[in-house]
Amino acid sequence: MLIGAIEAGGTKFVCSVMDEFNETKDRCVIQTQKPEDTLAEVVDFFKDHPIESLGVGAFGPIDLNVKSDTYGTIKNTPKKEWKDFPLLDELKRIIGVPVAVDTDVNAACLGEFRFGAAEDVDSAMYITIGTGVGAGFVKDDEVFKGVTHPEMGHIKVKKMDGDTFRGSCPYHEDCIEGLVSGPAIEKRTGIKGADISVDDPVWETVAHYIAEALVNYTLVLCPERIIIGGGVMKQAHLYPLIRTEFKKILNDYIEIDDVETYITAPLLNDDQGVIGAAALSKDIRG
Missing domain, CATH: 3.30.420.40 (ATPase, nucleotide binding domain)
Known part of the structure; x- marks a missing residue:
């Protein structure tokens, strides 16, 4: 076949x-x-x-x-x-x-759920952060859809004190896509993300906003695993920054046993x- x-x-x-x-x-x-x-x-x-x-x-x-x-x-x-x-x-x-x-993100989530980073759990979320931001959610081997598919890349997060960046989303300006997508990072800094030093403080800002979004997704969906992929996440140093900010923002409200396992990279290359x-x-x- x-x-x-x-x-x-x-x-x-x-x-x-x-x-x-x-x-x-x-x-x-x-x-x-x-x-x-x-x-x-x-x-x-x-x-x-x-x-x-x-x-x-x-x-x-x-x-x-x-x-x-x-x-x-x-x-x-x-x-x-x-x-x-x-x-x-x-x-x-x-x-x-x-x-x-x-x-595409629902399909990616299903792929990682069945054959990749989430094959050992019953629910998982996959978020891609690249040209845009999108996410899918699978529970008990079923992709979640409501009236339409979720548009989790367009949720609002609280702006950091002193952050005057207006965002890059043509619909919502400073939604999560407008703050952390590849075009948003380039618009904020004038430099493509791949060319920005790992020590640049912009990554702390990006990690904070991603972590804020992940906390919101966790509070609403309670997935057993969150997988983050996409071009922006080729900057592997973002993962520990995100985990640190996630723990800080969540403040132990929900018990996450191992945040390194909870927030992870894709396995399907x-x-x-x-x-x-x-x-x-x-x-x-x-």
């Missing part, structure tokens, strides 16, 4: 063909262009592989209400050419197999999204 998986990001589509043991049989990376151009390359890749189903973790916002007439449609994305594009319906039409779709998409593909086959 071969299954298809796509991590459909705003910058690139990672397409993979896997067997039931998650062994990759073929893979390609497609730059995200106009929908028709991108999907033409997707079809070209999968036409040589007899997949039985396809799972997709997509950038959003995307309509995930199965009762909605626009289920599987990308909604109010800043990528204007993709706004209101019926991704699920188009993939079903052009690939010709059953298709499951979810957000940046493949959590496509592995999670493969899991979605398997699930629709039953």
Whole structure:
């Protein structure tokens, strides 16, 4: 049995063909262009592989209400050419197999839950901090969705005393995405995060805001593990800073036995999204 998986990001589509043991049989990376151009390359890749189903973790916002007439449609994305594009319906039409779709962060969370940093617990949250900030939550092997998928990257946190940075989010300015995303760090400092010294005090500010958000998520969801990935978190020195701030802000209100285990890095080597998409593909086959 071969299954298809796509991590459909705003910058690139990672397409993979896997067997039931998650062994990759073929893979390609497609730059995200106009929908028709991108999907033409997707079809070209999968036409040589007899997949039985396809799972997709997509950038959003995307309509995930199965009762909605626009289920599987990308909604109010800043990528204007993709706004209101019926991704699920188009993939079903052009690939010709059953298709499951979810957000990229939900898929990544599912991947880490089943096969990575959270496979030993019953609930986990995955947050990606990169060009944007997004998060997914899985409990008892089910991805959480409500009226729509969670938008945890846009919660508000308390600004630090003396912090005059307005934020970079075009919708909310200083939501968590507007304070700690890659573009936010670059806007605050005038330097790309990868080029900032590990000793620069900006990392303490970034860690504080991330920790504030994690405390809020912990108080609301009480996950057994929080996994943080994304381009900003390639700065590995952030993890201990975040854990220290998290403990300080939480102030032992909820007992966390081992914060180093509770707040951790992904284990799937940046493949959590496509592995999670493969899991979605398997699930629709039953």
